[in-house]
Amino acid sequence: MRFCPLCSGSSGNATYIEAGSARILIDAGLSCKRITELLQMIGVDPRTLSAILITHEHIDHVRGVNILSKKFDLPVYANADTWSVLKAPLRDVAPKNVCVFESDRDFYLSGVRILPFSVPHDAIHAVGYTVSSGGKKVGVCTDLGHVDARILSILSGCDLLLFEANHDVDMLMAGSYPYLLKKRILSGSGHMNNDDCGKALVKLHETGVKNVILGHLSQENNYPALAMVAVRAALEGAGIDDMQIAIAAREEPTGVFEIV
Numbered sequence: 044m045r046f047c048p049l050c051s052g053s054s055g056n057a058t059y060i061e062a063g064s065a066r067i068l069i070d071a072g073l074s075c076k077r078i079t080e081l082l083q084m085i086g087v088d089p090r091t092l093s094a095i096l097i098t099h100e101h102i103d104h105v106r107g108v109n110i111l112s113k114k115f116d117l118p119v120y121a122n123a124d125t126w127s128v129l130k131a132p133l134r135d136v137a138p139k140n141v142c143v144f145e146s147d148r149d150f151y152l153s154g155v156r157i158l159p160f161s162v163p164h165d166a167i168h169a170v171g172y173t174v175s176s177g178g179k180k181v182g183v184c185t186d187l188g189h190v191d192a193r194i195l196s197i198l199s200g201c202d203l204l205l206f207e208a209n210h211d212v213d214m215l216m217a218g219s220y221p222y223l224l225k226k227r228i229l230s231g232s233g234h235m236n237n238d239d240c241g242k243a244l245v246k247l248h249e250t251g252v253k254n255v256i257l258g259h260l261s262q263e264n265n266y267p268a269l270a271m272v273a274v275r276a277a278l279e280g281a282g283i284d285d286m287q288i289a290i291a292a293r294e295e296p297t298g299v300f301e302i303v
């Protein structure tokens with residue numbers, strides 16, 4: 044399998060996953076033009092994509108979906124709730140390319156197992172994904188207010204995981220965001236802070252997760268170094284020194300991770 048976060052953060056999210064003959068884009072939160080450029084930067088022709096999978100309807104995840112689907116005749120997968128709130132022109136995907144899945148039920152794309160799992164986030168019905176093929180499993184899990192035992196169990200044993208470290212709580216509290224926005228981000232259905240991310244990774248390490256990319260970092264309320272320090276502190280506090288941590292770049296491919 045090959046895995047590449049193409050862009051990550053509140054300005055736009057997209058992750059490319061190649062498994063067997065499937066070439067999957069999870070979210071398309073930048074313009075079709077920019078996502079095409081990002082794919083070309085890693086040597087992927089967008090005409091060879093198999094499908095786009097949507098996590099939720101927030102614009103930083105769906106901005107380019109409609110045009111990409113039209114231009115490259117791509118099926119778009121989302122749950123019925125998410126389809127119901129996508130508004131024109133984002134909703135304007137050709138009927139034959141509208142694919143509806145049931146969250147928390149797996150399905151197969153070109154022989155690759157896809158599991159969309161519900162996550163607590165202030166969208167109508169947000170999901171994360173695991174993608175499994177040839178005995179390997181990768182996960183994409185950002186935009187969630189907290190993790191619970193169910194989510195940890197779904198992500199257990201991931202060979203590579205893109206996981207959210209959105210903000211530093213002190214930076215957020217001291218920053219200029221309006222009170223209601225701060226409250227929303229901090230809530231159990233907002234975004235994961237650095238410390239909670241670290242705690243979750245300690246638990247995931249017990250299940251064999253050793254390779255993690257921190258993603259969806261806030262531009263205003265986080266720094267890559269701060270996220271890294273917080274996560275490393277949590278891991279070191281639990282005596283863990285064998286977890287590889289990378290940080291997803293905001294506007295460019297983070298690198299192509301090969302899972303063999």
Ligand SMILES: [Zn+2]
Pocket residue numbers: 052053056101103104186259
């Ligand atoms: Zn987002």
Ligand SMILES: [Zn+2]
Pocket residue numbers: 099101164166186
């Ligand atoms: Zn969101």
